Amino acid sequence: MKKVYILIFTLSLFPVSAQNTGADSLLRTLNRTTDMSLKTELLNKISDAYKSSDPDAMQKYAGKALVSARKIHNEKEEAKAFQNLGTSYIILGNYDDAIKYFNLSEKILSGLDQNDKAIKEILAKVFGSKGIMYSEQNNYAKALENDFKAMKLYEATDNKVQLSKIYNNIGVIYDSIDDDIKALNYYLKAYKIQKEIKDPALAVSCSNIGLIYLTENNLVKARKFFDESLKEFQKSPNARGMGELYNSISQYYVAKKDLKTAKNYLLKAEEICKSTEDQFGLSNTYLFLARIYFDENDLDQSSDFVNKSLQISRDLDLPEAMMNCEKLLSEISDKKGNKEQAFIHLKKYNAAKERLSRAENAKERLKAELNFEFEKKQIEKKEKADWEKAKWIFGFLLLTTILIGIFFFYRNREREKTLLLQKQLAEFQHKALHLQMNPHFVFNCLAAISSFIVQNDKEDAIKYLAKFSKLMRLTLDFSQESLVTIDKEIEALKNYLELEQLRFNQKFDFKIFKDPLIEDDTALPSLLLQPYVENAVIHGVVPRKEKGLITISFNQTKEFLICEIEDNGTGIETSKKMKENSMSVHKSMAMEISKKRLETWEELEKKKVSMTIVELKDKNGASKGTRVLLKLPLEYIKD
Known part of the structure; x- marks a missing residue:
């Protein structure tokens, strides 16, 4: 099942009316002002107001803000304009131009006063947006690098709304590479803040947390968070999120051997997934229904649903879903006594399994690399703190400082050598597997x-x-x-x-x-x-x-x-x-x-x-x- 990103900039899932009340109000104010500084700020705000409805208009006003900011030498507004341009290109799916404008914004902001809260907020938004972009491209290492930078800045400014979104997105990345422990840790951080500030995204976090507990077979906690997610979705409706939640709850009842209730939730999920055109969710729904009918020995119904799931899985190129469908079709054919058809599906299952195995190995390699980089940075961070402390205490003693420096130099070299050897050993062990x-x-x-x-x-x-x-x-x-x-x-x-x-x-x-x-x-x-x-x-x-x-x-x-x-x-x-x-x-x-x-x-x-x-x-x-x-x-x- 998929997890849900909570974007740093809110994107509508469906086209909305070109009429934008916030933008219209800002445009009226813009037409009445003659102050160039205020005009530049308004142009950036208008650009930002169009992000959920009209990316072309967003680009148009960001471009005007950029020209105006350069005329009056306002670097902060210039950085905002670049940030808005980058966001518009993410919405349009043009990641090359998006990263170009985000980097320009970051370059300007890095040269401004880093103690200014407003500068920190804009820079954090740039890093968070880059994190979303890299996540969309499955470049999880760079996504995490940028998300962690955004997280530190939002923690420094105590921006709880954006911090909860960053925590969720980090959790989604770890979930994507099957690192459930770290994923759960960040989901719970997001959950704690969202509960405190009554964030509508709380429903999504509860659903994600419940699914991890269900995967770990902790049914009590899974049920607790699923129930809370249902209540939150009633307060803040989200059709797609509700469809995914119904799929997850159905698997809770499957684990409880209550197939009748599980089937009812899946029929609800099917209705929602069809209405929202959520093909990914619909593929899961049909596969879950097929398994239930197979367990009930209704082989015709099971075959009908698994074939629907398989067709969607092929269209979306989902190797894990295809593998599970072929396995179930082989079991159905075997139960019907059609050994030849069972063998054909078994071969297709093996092919899909081999393809999935390659993807899983890639995930394991990525997980190992991320862990190695994280541990290395933690060591470097600790050593830097130790060095700063030693410099303040013993700075006036030149000889002692030199001796400590030599000590740290050799210790670091040995430690880095050990880390390198451990990484090589892990890589050779992985290749051996x-x-x-x-x-x-x-x-x-x-x-x-x-x-x-x-x-x-x-x-x-x-x-x-x-x-x-x-x-x-x-x-x-x-x-x-x-x-x-x-x-x-x-x-x-x-x-x-x-x-x-x-x-x-x-x-x-x-x-x-x-x-x-x-x-x-x-x-x-x-x-x-x-x-x-x-x-x-x-x-x-x-x-x-x-x-x-x-x-x-x-x-x-x-x-x-x-x-x-x-x-x-x-x-x-x-x-x-x-x-x-x-x-x-x-x-x-x-x-x-x-x-x-x-x-x-x-x-x-x-x-x-x-x-x-x-x-x-x-x-x-x-x-x-x-x-x-x-x-x-x-x-x-x-x-």
């Missing part, structure tokens, strides 16, 4: 499972689907941890190799040994060994004519965990001479990333790590396989 399950492997596994379903071999289908699900769950769990226990690693490798055996028709056997002296809480870096094991499968045993064997062993010395991966395949040197294909390119990238992770981990932890890959040969010098040997410093999972 992205490459962990290559698309050919995932597709073939799903195709094999689907084949079992079509052939009505439910026992094997369930068995291999369970293995595949378990492997994917472990892989995702690993992505959250820098270290995993050895038993979890062995479990993941076992699941992976069993699936590869299915994929290649039992082309190879495998054995995994663990030294009984190794403690259960012994750990190793997550997502590290799988690329080498996959390499043994793809480039080692699979090309052999005879049945292959892969042996994985874990041993321990006083200081090291020794991981050995050995296969009786074609050998690394022979494999290099074979023609590279897309799968080998994938794996070479994964192995290179694993190598860089080891190097970065070694430098960060100040512990020795070694990795060797050798080709095994018989007494005649012929290749008989490859051995990968990893020596990792002993690590343990801390409680």
Whole structure:
């Protein structure tokens, strides 16, 4: 479901009459005055008054204000005129011109008295408007940067109305990248102010907050905020917001197993979404209705609604909605006994899921980058405060000041180096996750499972689907941890190799040994060994004519965990001479990333790590396989 931005400048959702009472009154005043300063102010106010009805008129009067302000050298009004021009171009969807005028306004304001409250207000409005513009372009990093600048200025001027809007918009950005904790924090800040000042936007904030609590399965708090949102919408009607709220409330009743009430709310939502032409909301409504009818075993009704949702989702290009629709259509076809149609929808579901996975990975990368930048700025801010304090206290002692400066210099350099290494390690870990399950492997596994379903071999289908699900769950769990226990690693490798055996028709056997002296809480870096094991499968045993064997062993010395991966395949040197294909390119990238992770981990932890890959040969010098040997410093999972 979508969240609602509360704009720094109010935009009407529908065309309104060209007649603008506020602008007309200002125009009459303008025609009666001869004072150039007052005329310039009035022209900017007239421009601002047209923002909800006529962006062309807004540009016209902003242009006149700009000319007038330059004639009388009034930089504050000149900055206002640029700000109004930027706003008009956002409304018209011309972001290039909008940012040009906002930057001109910001440049002028930065050279004026920063203690002047009016200057702070105009500058905050510029930053807030830029935040909206970047949010519309999905450039969340720049949107947050500008929103935080606006937030600090509005906090300084104690402008509660605009501050509540900025808090909401920051919450929407964090919500868009699935950072629910930060999103909820800013929504609640906006809610607190809106409740205090009786802001009509309170209904929207309550709806957004309730939806996050519903996502977290906190039904009591979700119901509390949904009820409050309903009351506020009755005071300040907003048809689109009401439609989204009805959709959200329906899912509350679904969670409470009250499908009849859920259906009633969805029918209300459908009526509103149709009247407001809210296609996004209507897509959700139809999908929710389809699920309810499916649960009630009314497959025809379910199929009708899910197809409506799918059509809208395709028109709006909504990958998550398309994925959910195809999944439900596959389940409906399966229940009707149409296995062939179920398989077709399952393939479409897998394609949509893969596309959504790429989008989710992009969100995770963005979230990590935003967190890294935020933490870095917090560190820099703290250090700057510490430095200022030290300068005031010890400024008169030159020698002490120099020593403190040297101390901070070296400490900062080490800290920045550590932060850089941690960022690199996180990036390599993310890339390792992205490459962990290559698309050919995932597709073939799903195709094999689907084949079992079509052939009505439910026992094997369930068995291999369970293995595949378990492997994917472990892989995702690993992505959250820098270290995993050895038993979890062995479990993941076992699941992976069993699936590869299915994929290649039992082309190879495998054995995994663990030294009984190794403690259960012994750990190793997550997502590290799988690329080498996959390499043994793809480039080692699979090309052999005879049945292959892969042996994985874990041993321990006083200081090291020794991981050995050995296969009786074609050998690394022979494999290099074979023609590279897309799968080998994938794996070479994964192995290179694993190598860089080891190097970065070694430098960060100040512990020795070694990795060797050798080709095994018989007494005649012929290749008989490859051995990968990893020596990792002993690590343990801390409680």
